[in-house]
Amino acid sequence: MAVVCLALPSAWAQSTAPTRALPLSQLQSGLYFSGKDVQALQADEFANPAQLWLSQGATLWRRASEANGKSCLSCHGEASQSMVGVATRYPAVDARQGRLMNIEDRINQCTTERQKLKPLAPESAALLGLTLLVTQASKGLPLHVNIQGAARPHWQAGAALFQQRQGQLNLSCAQCHDQNYGQRLYVDPLTQGQPNGYPVYRLEWQTLGSLERRLRSCYTGIRAEIPPWGALEMRQLALYLMWRGEGLPIEVPAVRK
Numbered sequence: 001m002a003v004v005c006l007a008l009p010s011a012w013a014q015s016t017a018p019t020r021a022l023p024l025s026q027l028q029s030g031l032y033f034s035g036k037d038v039q040a041l042q043a044d045e046f047a048n049p050a051q052l053w054l055s056q057g058a059t060l061w062r063r064a065s066e067a068n069g070k071s072c073l074s075c076h077g078e079a080s081q082s083m084v085g086v087a088t089r090y091p092a093v094d095a096r097q098g099r100l101m102n103i104e105d106r107i108n109q110c111t112t113e114r115q116k117l118k119p120l121a122p123e124s125a126a127l128l129g130l131t132l133l134v135t136q137a138s139k140g141l142p143l144h145v146n147i148q149g150a151a152r153p154h155w156q157a158g159a160a161l162f163q164q165r166q167g168q169l170n171l172s173c174a175q176c177h178d179q180n181y182g183q184r185l186y187v188d189p190l191t192q193g194q195p196n197g198y199p200v201y202r203l204e205w206q207t208l209g210s211l212e213r214r215l216r217s218c219y220t221g222i223r224a225e226i227p228p229w230g231a232l233e234m235r236q237l238a239l240y241l242m243w244r245g246e247g248l249p250i251e252v253p254a255v256r257k
Contacts, residue, residue, distance in 0.1 A: 158240030
């Protein structure tokens with residue numbers, strides 16, 4: 001899959017203009033397609049199961065590193081203040097490394113470089129808790145990622161991947177989430193595949209999960225080869241999805257079926 005993205009003709013990559021299959025006025029969060037029970041669970045601050053990870057993230061934010069005594073708090077202050085707006089603009093290209101990074105990548109960069117600790121494992125409770133805490137600071141703010149400059153080729157690769165048929169079922173993301181959203185797949189309606197509620201608590205998982213985990217689940221659903229954890233194409237696809245959902249407010253802690 002990475003080979004396909006890298007092999008895109010350079011002329012195509014330079015000439016493609018941002019086009020939207022879904023007008024901004026028609027964007028709908030995944031919560032819109034959820035049942036009343038799921039909507040009520042998300043709205044209930046005490047019953048919402050994602051609150052457990054949010055609480056853990058708040059604890060970890062204050063925890064000093066055993067290696068050098070540094071904590072997230074000692075560098076950034078309160079997350080509710082210093083992290084406002086951060087989640088609306090990721091994935092983003094790191095100016096120093098030139099690498100496309102999501103929030104989890106940035107947290108692990110701080111963990112290893114600033115706190116001198118080992119990186120947190122993908123989908124670990126610690127990484128999800130910190131990611132949710134950082135994202136919570138932007139609750140209600142609209143998605144607005146940068147797709148210019150160094151981010152442009154990544155956005156184009158993500159856009160191509162969204163349209164690409166894959167797997168034994170020969171389906172693309174666009175066929176489900178652009179062309180057939182609202183239609184029922186078995187008993188549940190297809191959503192628009194918007195990313196504004198991640199990390200999210202899914203009842204089918206019985207735990208919190210990242211956007212990357214959800215994308216990997218889609219790959220499984222269409223019987224496609226799943227990229228390794230941390231693969232560039234997952235970040236490129238996430239960048240495109242965040243642009244595609246531009247204007248939708250971040251809505252965490254979110255619950256989905």
